[in-house]
Amino acid sequence: MLSEKPEKKKARMDAGEVKEILGVVSTEIPGLIKSIIASVFSEEAGRSMGKAAAAFYKELKDSGMPENVAVKMTEDYIGVFTSLGDILKKAGPKGKVTVSGEKAEELEKEIERRVKEKLAERAREAEEEE
């Protein structure tokens, strides 16, 4: 009976703490997300990004660059800002290795070859034992 009391007290304290944490989280997290979104997707952010790209384009045009080249270069310039996906992919979990393309195929073949070797080796051993 005596040993139950501190446990109950602790459970009550834990519940109170969780309540407080949830209270803070439910007000702070949406605000944080809103401000992050506003820094990328707001009228002001769009305008300033557009101004930067437009100034770049104008400079290229003024210096005598052909129209299509100037557009292509501006597109690449914007691509630097908008390559968020690539940045986030690179900032993924540490230690995780992503293999793609030819290397992935090579790796797949190598794994397949080694598995076959192992299986053949075990089959040989089993035959020898018999």
Add this chain to the structure above:
Amino acid sequence: MGEGRSLLIVSVVSGAANVVRLLSSLFVIYLTLGWKVRKAKKAFEKELIKQGMPKQDAKRMSAKYAALKDEALNTLKRSMRTFS
């Protein structure tokens, strides 16, 4: 004992209310995101056209800017799937 239990119930109920509030705020943010992206896209396009860029090219570039939203949402979904 009764007091302790009622305190626990109050904590659980208010915790659940906070979770509901958090989820509803996130849902509102998600709903208004498309509208914000459209406004940002228009402002972006307008600035490019103002400096003499052909309308078609400006539209293509602003579409690239708007695609950033989908990219961000996909990354978020992927990371949520990885954590779960």
